[in-house]
Amino acid sequence: MTSTKIIIKYALLIILLIGGFFFLCKLLGLEENPYLRFLNLLFVIIGIRQAIKTSIFKNKETNYATNLGIGIQTSAIAVVVSIIGVALYVHFINPEFLAVMNSSFLIGGDLSLSEIVITLLIEGMASSVIGAFIIMQFYKNHDKENLNE
Template identity: 30%
Template sequence: MKLSKELLNGIIIFIGIGVYFLLINIFGFSDIMYLRYFNVFFIFYGINRTLKMKLAEGKINFASDSISALSTGLIGVLLSVIGLVIYSYIKGGDAYMEALPKNFWLGGNSSINVCIICTLIEGIASSVIVTMLLMFYWNNRLKTE
């Protein structure tokens, strides 16, 4: 069974983000808030990879390429949120959330549900922004070539 480009690259985004967050947790850097923003690079990589694969096939259609790119990012984000839910409950659920540093999630007084909703909104927003940036990049690059 062959996976679609979007699903394959969404899984790559999920694996990249998951490994990255596990590593910063293992090395004790999970309390440094700014390190958590680097997960956008995995979204950039996965979405860009989808666009490159579509361009390599000769499929150049702004609308369908943008839908593929956005669906790649959303698949990666949804899988990452599911992974976060599972990880949080394995670590103790809401008790784990209370034990996190105060600067980790919204002042430290939030439940798993609030954190998941905020992470989902952040992930969707970053997927939309990255998709737009990469679509403009590739659109301009193809017009100049």
């Protein structure tokens, strides 16, 4: 499996997990609970882990920088697409959700949609890089000798 396929596959997994969770919260009336946004980080970590693990075990890739890059790219693509989804949701489907986001302690303030998008982008990219580094700490000393079997 090529690195590009790994990145796309697990970016889509992250997008589906985040989007599915958002709509589940919406169905349950929990979309206004800002604490549930922390679970998005869990979904990003799951996707990063799976991408790096696939790169190591299926591609036999043991280079730290390559696997770190796969993790960052996977989560960065997922974050960007998810933010586009949020922006489209607020702009076309539910403009009142902007007020919900502004009342959240995580955003806080009277921000426009574009300012919230920038905030989410910074937050998402930071979690992408940090998440990839955290996962790579587990795999950096992984038993490389057994990968050649």
